[in-house]
Amino acid sequence: MEIRFLGTSSAVPSIKRNHPAIVLKSFGEVFLFDCGESAQRQLIFAKISPMKITKIFISHFHGDHILGLPGLIQSMGFRGRVDKLDIYGPKGLNNFKNSILNLGYCLIEFPIEFHEIDSGIVVENEEYIIKCIKTKHNVINLAYSIEEKKKPRFLREKAIELGVPVGPDFGKLHNGEEVEVNGKIIKPSDVLGKPRKGKKITYSGDTRPCNEMVEIAKDSNILIHESTYINEDNDKAEENAHSTARDAAKIAKKAKVEKLILTHISTRYKEDTVILQQAKKVFKNSYLANDLLKIEL
Amino acid sequence: MEIRFLGTSSAVPSIKRNHPAIVLKSFGEVFLFDCGESAQRQLIFAKISPMKITKIFISHFHGDHILGLPGLIQSMGFRGRVDKLDIYGPKGLNNFKNSILNLGYCLIEFPIEFHEIDSGIVVENEEYIIKCIKTKHNVINLAYSIEEKKKPRFLREKAIELGVPVGPDFGKLHNGEEVEVNGKIIKPSDVLGKPRKGKKITYSGDTRPCNEMVEIAKDSNILIHESTYINEDNDKAEENAHSTARDAAKIAKKAKVEKLILTHISTRYKEDTVILQQAKKVFKNSYLANDLLKIEL
Numbered sequence: 001m002e003i004r005f006l007g008t009s010s011a012v013p014s015i016k017r018n019h020p021a022i023v024l025k026s027f028g029e030v031f032l033f034d035c036g037e038s039a040q041r042q043l044i045f046a047k048i049s050p051m052k053i054t055k056i057f058i059s060h061f062h063g064d065h066i067l068g069l070p071g072l073i074q075s076m077g078f079r080g081r082v083d084k085l086d087i088y089g090p091k092g093l094n095n096f097k098n099s100i101l102n103l104g105y106c107l108i109e110f111p112i113e114f115h116e117i118d119s120g121i122v123v124e125n126e127e128y129i130i131k132c133i134k135t136k137h138n139v140i141n142l143a144y145s146i147e148e149k150k151k152p153r154f155l156r157e158k159a160i161e162l163g164v165p166v167g168p169d170f171g172k173l174h175n176g177e178e179v180e181v182n183g184k185i186i187k188p189s190d191v192l193g194k195p196r197k198g199k200k201i202t203y204s205g206d207t208r209p210c211n212e213m214v215e216i217a218k219d220s221n222i223l224i225h226e227s228t229y230i231n232e233d234n235d236k237a238e239e240n241a242h243s244t245a246r247d248a249a250k251i252a253k254k255a256k257v258e259k260l261i262l263t264h265i266s267t268r269y270k271e272d273t274v275i276l277q278q279a280k281k282v283f284k285n286s287y288l289a290n291d292l293l294k295i296e297l
Numbered sequence: 298m299e300i301r302f303l304g305t306s307s308a309v310p311s312i313k314r315n316h317p318a319i320v321l322k323s324f325g326e327v328f329l330f331d332c333g334e335s336a337q338r339q340l341i342f343a344k345i346s347p348m349k350i351t352k353i354f355i356s357h358f359h360g361d362h363i364l365g366l367p368g369l370i371q372s373m374g375f376r377g378r379v380d381k382l383d384i385y386g387p388k389g390l391n392n393f394k395n396s397i398l399n400l401g402y403c404l405i406e407f408p409i410e411f412h413e414i415d416s417g418i419v420v421e422n423e424e425y426i427i428k429c430i431k432t433k434h435n436v437i438n439l440a441y442s443i444e445e446k447k448k449p450r451f452l453r454e455k456a457i458e459l460g461v462p463v464g465p466d467f468g469k470l471h472n473g474e475e476v477e478v479n480g481k482i483i484k485p486s487d488v489l490g491k492p493r494k495g496k497k498i499t500y501s502g503d504t505r506p507c508n509e510m511v512e513i514a515k516d517s518n519i520l521i522h523e524s525t526y527i528n529e530d531n532d533k534a535e536e537n538a539h540s541t542a543r544d545a546a547k548i549a550k551k552a553k554v555e556k557l558i559l560t561h562i563s564t565r566y567k568e569d570t571v572i573l574q575q576a577k578k579v580f581k582n583s584y585l586a587n588d589l590l591k592i593e594l
Binding site for chain 2: 011012013014015018019037038040041044045060061062063064066067068070071074075078079092095096099100102103104105106139
């Protein structure tokens, strides 16, 4: 898995921070979480082809999280994309779809499926499960988690002991199929180890600290949480339905995550490392996102 | 007058070229010609406050020329703008207005007036005249010219000779008012020199070479002309209704402009200085625009 921050500002960008957008490369796919203005150019700086993006997840419909989508889609079209693109977002997505497809002369010739979603499972397949939950913002905001489904270890010695011949049957059993050996049925559970936890990443979108965030972030390897304000601006965080550094760190602690990455940083702070220092006081394993930061796990 | 190129790419941006947008500072105003995606961040790099922009002129409604407008307007709002903003553009502007004001949750609290315009005079006051003309593109495109109205020289010696007392009457005469001196009417024409040509700048938007471009660019000090393609890609220029370097240079020559600035450069060329070399062969005083290029005149 590779996470790449394309933009890490809040509503207004700065010299060093572009609008929010985060890439996750995994499972042979490229996911994009939010798509702030100029995400398409940030992709160029990050050397990630927009043609490889398979799914886009929108947290909410404030301009800083969505205004890069019309241009990104149009550029995909210019480059001759034919592959389907799936776009997920909360209530309002269908309305947004109509607006962006009516922005000037816009001809999109590749298939795009818009999925207006609610809290719950967003996508599930053999390799991963993506969930979302409504959190507390001044408009509907969805936080997303993506979790790897990791197969239990295959107990090779035990399989051989049970008479399973080395070969294709090993793969079948590991993939959950029963096999017959000398008239006897061998079940996957006979030759598989304990369930193993896959990697999990959670992204908050814009939110006040809330139980829903703790719930969806539970045991994540990485929690990417907005931290628009420093602790001293808690009144502004309340007023604008955002989080402070302390808020984000408390969520990380309660959810028992491994690492907290702070993003959506207000450009009002010249020295925004204060945000990191404040988070670290509550949750030691905190990091501050910067544009084009790459994290591998 | 100061011209600042915020973006100089064509449809798809590159590492070094952002989408089209050009600032002109003059007459105590800040004009923006086209507003490609991320124009608001390019303004930050150029150290130009978006709050000072008075008028925006859109050439046409292809995404690369307009997708920065929703974010720019929203950021003006976030920063507490109260001053009116005027936006001019061809047929389609009112439809575009409805789309951008419906992009997600968008609350604009300062006054914006949208002016859907046709060929002719766009704005005229004592200091300048802005005109536009329809050119040849695959959608309606307007090229714009902005021309300073320069007052004739005030012939001080002649005014004194005619008995005009040194003082406020000098100003009145220079501003076109008659004054009475000892019962005799003195007309402005009695004390003013020959008409003087003010500075003139013309911007093509996206266009095929055409007589309309020659007409509007006539005698400009600076012609900013699209040059999407090198001469060898003339077939693509025809197909997509754009200009080659040679096309742009020929227009500059026919219109007898002082300087030609080439912009809207296709990102397909690794060595885009070829475009400049090709233009120079036809029109010597050619220059290639780059992002953040500043020209003073």
